[in-house]
Amino acid sequence: LWLMLLWALLATTLRHCLAWSARPWWLASALGAVGGALSYYAGGRLAGVQFPYGEAATLIVIGLLWAGLFPLLHLMARRLAP
Template sequence: MNGLTRKVINVVLFQAAWFAAVLGAARGMLWLGPLSMIPVLALHLALEENRRGEARLLLAAGLLGFLFDTTFVAGGVFTPLQHLFPRPISPPWMICLWLNFAATLNVSLAWLRGHFILAAAFGAVGGPLAYYSGARLGATEALPTTTGMLLLAIGWGIMTPLLVWLACTLSVGRTGR
């Protein structure tokens, strides 16, 4: 499979899984995000040359995302629709969004590798927009405030380069894209 085809598949899977998780939560089907993530991540890993490194990246991103979102929910920055766990613990459908994002870092977002300032800017804009979009689609109890959006921008401005660095570090031996 050529690199462009792989990137297109990665973007399509990312978007499909994102919408499944967010719209599933918004429609009361909070299980849809985690369920949709199973085939998406299975296909992602099947197409990866460094499955072990990629699996470690996914696990690290899931853990970091869980801690990030739990902290921000506890601080009142946003209020996702809960499932399984009491507030402020990040719900499984949101943890899946972090796994989903991590699955793009070595494929469709590989252009961020080694460009940590660009990754920070990308995260500072894209992260809050994703939360705002999810809120507009009904996956949260309220839209983030202006202060909340600023805090998300700062948080994602830190998290994105960290995740890009982890993707580089855990992908030792990757032949490139």
């Protein structure tokens, strides 16, 4: 339940609280890479999860994914705004 609420919170804050991170695009990318990897790291520690490919490799891949995803989410939020 708390993970679903975190996703909903992220979606609602893109146009308001996180609007400062949308421009320049590299800021959104850096925030996505660091914030995404750290949130998965913290969640893994809290839940006692072991990453199957090792912690460092998994967090690097997650960081790279979020580095591309976060600017894309900002772009989608901007285009879907009224």
